[in-house]
Amino acid sequence: MRKALLGQETPTFQYDKSIIPIRPPMLCAGCPHVGFFYELAKQKDVVMIGDIGCYALSGNPPLNAKDFALCMGSGFSMAHGAAKICEKFGDSHKIVGVVGDSTFFHTGMNSLLEAVYNNSNVVLVVVDNRITGMTGHQENPGSGHRLNGEAAFPADIEGVARAFGVKDIHKVNPMVLSESREALKAALAFQGPSLIITRYPCALKKYSKEDFEEFGCDRTPYAVDEDACIGCRLCLRLGCPAISFDKGRKKAVIDRVTCVGCGVCSQVCPKNAIGKVGV
Missing domain, CATH: 3.30.70.20 (Alpha-Beta Plaits)
Incomplete structure (x- = not known):
């Protein structure tokens, strides 16, 4: 903008771009989202609507799991709307909407409620990596801690969903591919709103005492x-x-x-x- 409006350029660091290897954006080694999206991408006649988070990278090759996304919180709401459109016009595609745990607590809960209220034939997925991964590992209402590090009551995604009236809920360890595979098979076959919760800490997270107790977190290569x-x-x-x-x-x-x-x-x-x- 400075160059276009004022004809000035701000001095920046100069380097030889030819020596920088081309690295397409990808999920981290050990990311708990990878296994689930690997299994999701193998499903037929499925449209996956993503959201804003690390899992947005699930649309890149070689996973190719995500079809489109719009903005934060739209994963569930757009999936609900798309499912209703498919129902109206007799389209057989099953719609899958994905949000992260932080996004769920921020603005995904209301969309989940709307999907249940309107009996939407949709599969909604919360990829819970126990932290706000993409923006720097800030705590959230489900992480068990406040921003200042104090302990907090961890809001329960499954409990919220049951209170809203979700009947078909699958909670899986995404590091076990068979669990994701079976959950997807059951949820996609269900008529009505289904919820899948994948739960495992972000690979870059500083594991808490609770993480070690629940997940083991073995890092043997x-x-x-x-x-x-x-x-x-x-x-x-x-x-x-x-x-x-x-x-x-x-x-x-x-x-x-x-x-x-x-x-x-x-x-x-x-x-x-x-x-x-x-x-």
């Missing part, structure tokens, strides 16, 4: 058994930045420094070629 790896590249479909492919050896490679031990890749591998280091 994983490694590829090169003798067993067939080079199928299925693990690369997760988009995990800790996994790469050695084209020379035609083997998958896991960076042990970057890997946080989520174990999702080991569940994708068809040859059980990925396992914990030292196990």
Whole structure:
């Protein structure tokens, strides 16, 4: 704007852009959203409406799970509206709306209530990573702490949903792919509003005592058994930045420094070629 309006440029740091590697935006290694979106992307005749948060990256390759998003809080409300439009015109697509835990408490609860009130045939998902991830790990009403670090009563997403009248609720550990798969199968088959809650801490979160007690939070890294790896590249479909492919050896490679031990890749591998280091 300064250049366009005043003809002036603010001096900035100059560097050789050719030496900077191209890195498309992606979810972090060990992000608890990855496994769920991996399973969601495999569903047929589903439209996924996202929201504003780290999980907005779920629309990028290789996950390709999100179809569109608008603004903060719109994931549930737009999904509800889209489901009603599909119902009106006889369209068979199932609509899935996704928000994060912080967004749910900020402005997602009212949309959930509207979906229940209007008996919307929609699947609503709260990806609860136990913190406000994208903007810097601020606390929220569900995290169990206030912004000043004091302990607070953790609002319960499932409890709120049941109070609103949601009958079909599935609570899953997104690091276990089978749990997400079964929850999606059941929710997509249900007639009426369904809610899926994925619950696991953000990979970058400073784990609390409660996190360790509930989730264990084992960070033992994983490694590829090169003798067993067939080079199928299925693990690369997760988009995990800790996994790469050695084209020379035609083997998958896991960076042990970057890997946080989520174990999702080991569940994708068809040859059980990925396992914990030292196990």
